[in-house]
Amino acid sequence: MRIGLALPQYDYSVPGEDPLRFGTVVAQARAAEAAGIDSLWLSDHLFLDLAKYGGPATRFGALEPIAALAALGAAVPRVRLGTLVLCEALRPAAVLAKSLATLDRILDGRLDVGLGAGWYEPDYEAIGMAMPPPGERIDRLREALTVVGGLLGGEPLTFAGRFHSAAGAVLEPPPVQTPRPPLFVGGKGDRVLRAAVDLADGWNACWVWTPDAYRERLAVLERHCEVVGRDPATVWRSLGLYALAGEDETDLARRFERLRANSPAGVLDGVTLDQWREGRLVGTPEQIREQLAGWAGLGVETVILGVGSVPFHVGDPDDVALLAEVCGAGGRG
Numbered sequence: 238m239r240i241g242l243a244l245p246q247y248d249y250s251v252p253g254e255d256p257l258r259f260g261t262v263v264a265q266a267r268a269a270e271a272a273g274i275d276s277l278w279l280s281d282h283l284f285l286d287l288a289k290y291g292g293p294a295t296r297f298g299a300l301e302p303i304a305a306l307a308a309l310g311a312a313v314p315r316v317r318l319g320t321l322v323l324c325e326a327l328r329p330a331a332v333l334a335k336s337l338a339t340l341d342r343i344l345d346g347r348l349d350v351g352l353g354a355g356w357y358e359p360d361y362e363a364i365g366m367a368m369p370p371p372g373e374r375i376d377r378l379r380e381a382l383t384v385v386g387g388l389l390g391g392e393p394l395t396f397a398g399r400f401h402s403a404a405g406a407v408l409e410p411p412p413v414q415t416p417r418p419p420l421f422v423g424g425k426g427d428r429v430l431r432a433a434v435d436l437a438d439g440w441n442a443c444w445v446w447t448p449d450a451y452r453e454r455l456a457v458l459e460r461h462c463e464v465v466g467r468d469p470a471t472v473w474r475s476l477g478l479y480a481l482a483g484e485d486e487t488d489l490a491r492r493f494e495r496l497r498a499n500s501p502a503g504v505l506d507g508v509t510l511d512q513w514r515e516g517r518l519v520g521t522p523e524q525i526r527e528q529l530a531g532w533a534g535l536g537v538e539t540v541i542l543g544v545g546s547v548p549f550h551v552g553d554p555d556d557v558a559l560l561a562e563v564c565g566a567g568g569r570g
Contacts, residue, residue, distance in 0.1 A: 238537065240273075240275055241274065241275060243542065243544070244279055245550070247284075247299050249297045265551060275317060275566065278320070279549070280299075280320070280322070282324070283327070283360050290546075291503045291505075292500075292501040307340055307343045310345075318349070322441065323350070323353065325355055325378050326355050326366060331403045331406050334385045334388035334389055345413060346412070349419045350385070352381060352421075353424055354378040376399070377401070378432055379432050382432060384403050386417065394407070419439060421473060422437045438473055442477070447516045475538065476539070476540055477542075478518040479543045480543060481560075496552040496556070504546045518540065522563045526564075542557070542560055544560060
């Protein structure tokens with residue numbers, strides 16, 4: 238199993254640092270690479286508030302992921318770098334494909350591309366667009382996957398969709414990876430899973446999942462594969478999970494209290510450690526390794542650690558180091 242890390246990206250991501258300094262992101266990326274982490278990830282919002290998570294409704298600034306990943310490439314030359322996930326509506330698909338091909342060249346073939354239908358309404362408002370209903374967002378996603386996936390595959394593309402189009406488009410120069418950088422879909426709805434099966438190399442889900450809930454979604458994915466004649470094993474499965482390890486139960490409790498103190502206001506109010514365990518990668522080394530074995534049994538190839546209480550928040554770099562050791566990062570050959 239491969240282990241990834243969601244890097245700090247927002248002005249809430251690092252306790253006491255607002256705005257977030259890019260130098261901090263670089264430092265944490267280098268430390269993660271040195272610890273053996275396999276991949277590093279950034280998300281895609283123009284800004285983000287934490288009301289959904291019990292935190293403040295304040296809009297926190299964000300680093301743009303494509304530019305940030307390009308800059309990170311020189312700082313961390315070994316790990317893979319990826320988007321978790323790009324919002325379809327924020328960029329024309331053909332232009333996005335051009336950016337991604339350039340990014341893959343900058344990274345010397347280390348790019349993983351996640352694309353999603355979008356969920357955060359203020360992103361749409363900020364670009365002067367009414368947020369489409371769910372069905373239309375999936376239709377838009379399918380068109381974007383067709384254009385981005387087709388162009389990254391290296392052949393000239395002509396496509397006339399309702400939302401995205403290309404006319405004899407070709408990427409010059411092409412991405413380094415062949416047949417293309419891995420392209421996956423983020424989300425969990427039935428139609429999202431069908432889009433992953435039809436048009437992508439993989440599927441990702443984040444950040445709170447029990448094995449039973451994941452198994453139910455996996456059954457849907459497998460049914461879609463049966464319909465189109467695709468081997469389910471060819472769908473790369475990555476899973477984002479909030480994660481916290483302790484050397485023992487006492488240390489775990491101490492680290493949870495530190496996470497509570499370092500979290501944005503309101504997020505962990507009234508939450509106990511036992512509650513935080515549910516649907517997250519939390520425990521002693523033995524417990525976490527047992528959980529990882531269970532996820533591997535469900536075909537998960539990559540687990541992406543969210544080492545904080547909200548997405549792309551890092552409560553303490555020391556937690557990253559321990560998790561990398563516990564998860565066996567860097568020891569898989």
